[in-house]
Amino acid sequence: MPRCLKEIAQVQVGYSFRSRLEACAGGAPVVQMKDLTWDDVVDCRELQRVEVGEVKDSQLLRLGDLVFRSRGMDMSPALMVDEPREAIILAAPLYRVRVNSVQEVLPEYLNWYLHQDEAQAYLASRIKGTAQKMVSKNSLEGLPVDLPDLPTQQVIVDMAALLQRELTLLEALSERRRALISTQLMQLAKGEN
Known part of the structure; x- marks a missing residue:
């Protein structure tokens, strides 16, 4: 309640x-x-x-x-x-x-x-x-x-922290992937292999 x-x-x-x-x-x-x-x-x-x-x-x-x-x-x-x-x-x-x-x-x-x-x-x-x-x-x-009780509160806090960490890593991975593909496309546009 x-x-x-x-x-x-x-x-x-x-x-x-x-x-x-x-x-x-x-x-x-x-x-x-x-x-x-x-x-x-x-x-x-x-x-x-x-x-x-x-x-x-x-x-x-x-x-x-x-x-x-x-x-x-x-x-x-x-x-x-x-x-x-x-x-x-x-x-x-x-x-x-x-x-x-x-x-x-x-x-x-x-x-x-x-x-x-x-x-x-x-x-x-x-x-x-x-x-x-x-x-x-x-x-x-x-x-x-x-x-909820304290143990449940702690589980929620821990899971939320893990989710936030995962989202941060996924965002960093996405940014690196974007930069890599952008570089490869530019090389392709310039006729480089």
Whole structure:
């Protein structure tokens, strides 16, 4: 039986900066929309550092947190896969999704689940705005999540990772095959054997 996201995880909006972010060498690192990669991972290698006031613990990221894009066309999360060496601030309008208990929900499973068509359809049906698409915190918290036992969650996570690896290899193989055939056709066009 599905459970609402708010029953299994905390959803918190990131730190709201009152003005444009100004880089500061001695400041705190901040995760922004641009730091979420194409493969839905939080890239912490080149975070902008800014001077900030008081930040709540709930606006800091840690290993296993999901960073959810609340605005734009892509309403999918990115997973925090590296253990931060220092406090990293999440900037609004991003949401931090943190599972309440890893004994009940694997963050990797929740990340996978939020990418599935059923979850994405639910979120798409709750988008507000015309020029700037947005999903509210309440809508995200109300998302029904199918929650199998931990061993089943782990099997799903492992199988999804294998599928992604296979797709990556097939794409690389296809690109190499295209390049090989293109080269052979060019040689044929030039009369070379």
